[in-house]
Amino acid sequence: MITGPALLLALLEGSVGAAVLALTALGLSLVFGVMRVINIAHGEFVMLGAVVAWWCSADLLGAHPLLGFLVALAVAPLIVGAIALAADWLVLRRISYDPERTIVATMGLLYIIQQGVLMSYGPDARPLDPPIYFRVQFPGFGYSGYKLIVAGLALLLLAATWLLLARTRIGLYMRATRLDSETAQAFGVPVKRVYAIVFALGAMLAALSGVLIAPIRGAHYLMGADPLLLSFIVVIVGGLGNLRGTLLAAACIGIGEGMISVLFSPTLSKIIATLLVAAVLVVRPGGLARGATP
Amino acid sequence: MLELRKITGAYGPVKAVDEVSLSVAAGEILGLMGRNGAGKTTLLKTIMGLVPKRTGSLLLEGEELIGLPAHAIPRRGIAYVPQGRRLFSELTVAENLRMGLLVKDAPQAEAERVLDLFPILRERLSQAAGTLSGGEQQMVAVARALCAQPKVLLLDEPSEGLIPAVTHRILDTVAALRERGVAILLVEQQVKSALRICDRIALIENGTIQHEAPARDLAADPVPLERYIGVHR
Helix, strand or coil: CCCHHHHHHHHHHHHHHHHHHHHHHHHHHHHHHHHCCCCCCHHHHHHHHHHHHHHCCHHHHCCCHHHHHHHHHHHHHHHHHHHHHHHHHHHHHHHCCCHHHHHHHHHHHHHHHHHHHHHHHCCCCECCCCCCCCEEEECCEEEEHHHHHHHHHHHHHHHHHHHHHHHCHHHHHHHHHHHCHHHHHHCCCCHHHHHHHHHHHHHHHHHHHHHHHHHHHCECCCCCHHHHHHHHHHHHHHCCCCHHHHHHHHHHHHHHHHHHHHHCCHHHHHHHHHHHHHHHHHHCCCCCCCCCCC | CEEEEEEEEEECCEEEEEEEEEEECCCCEEEEECCCCCCHHHHHHHHHCCCCEEEEEEEECCEECCCCCHHHHHHHCEEEECCCCCCCCCCEHHHHHHHHHHHCCCCHHHHHHHHCCCHHHHHHCCCEHHHCCHHHHHHHHHHHHHCCCCCEEEEECCCCCCCHHHHHHHHHHHHHHHHHCCEEEEECCCHHHHHHHCCEEEEEECCEEEEEEEHHHHHHCCHHHHHHHCCCC
């Protein structure tokens, strides 16, 4: 029988997962929405963020884990964003952002990053100390304070991204390019530069989610597969390129996935999420939030 | 103001515009007419740099624009009202106008000046552009281009799909831009409207200019119109 505390615990786990998933999926959705690029390497940007967090952890800097975490929060998005910019410049731009060829290209990028990390970092899954350790007492159980901070930071980063899109010139350019790149060019938008910025921004969001989850799940060179799969599910369910739909779907799938994982099994949650995608593709191919303004 | 010398625009091996030479002076309206597929829209896109391969010479007040990336052309002073309006449908009217203002970092006062031409849009500023009526959308498309403070305005069939009264109003507003010294290149299918507001008309077929004459001459002798666009006014 499922008790009240177990349900609350499952809900908390789900909410933390949903906030991080929303951050990861928003990056993927932005890249698809604006550039029409299906970025198979997106999960590797999450992994890179986690690996950078490990490098910056206390063992390396010899300082308090909080300092390593803060350094990682600042450094990981810069490193990963620079890698994404290089990939855009060296590969995507040269194949004219062709939707089919970019699938193959980003698949290649996935293997390059993964094998590069395997060679330099090794095959072991490495744990990280939480930067802050305290417990928040709920009725019947205590819950990791760090996980609550993760959810809060993820929401803060989502709000910052939303503000960037809604209130700034580059945000307006991104939204206009997403709607009609040719007309955007006719109004002075340097579309290729916007693509590069969007690809880097998507990678930076993924890297930040990698830093946030590293103290919970550790860092491992194969850890990108899971966030990639879940992000794709979220982006398809929310409607390809629909940012509002992405956030809505991330909340539903993240909370659902977390609750089923805690109450039943993680495998069951993946099966249900995959079935949900199949059902959405059959019933509402445009996504659940079809027609909503992103 | 704007001078095209042997401009060619091609999609791969296909030349949609072939060695077109034209000029539009400040305060002048040049009409461009032809059958469907004659190359009218491609010519405008070639001027805007939106066609992948373009050759020839395109001079704006003596400055060569061929070779510039597409996004640099609006800043030089050429604004474009595309066929079918192509508003950023999910952006608000205000954001669509801002896209025009940002071309030259014009102040909000410029948008106010433009809105004086289309006062109805003041009530629609916070509405998504895609939810407006066809006539209002066309007004936004023209207003967005005017916010870019153009020296040259390219209009691609602004009357398409509109009722005559709205068409009349929009074209009258366009005609009034003459007094501001704007050079206008107008693609128009409606012969009566074109003859009414254009100073000169060029007839295009298979991507090349076949005939060019003052509008009043074509009004008096419509044989070229019948020959190249198949209609009598």
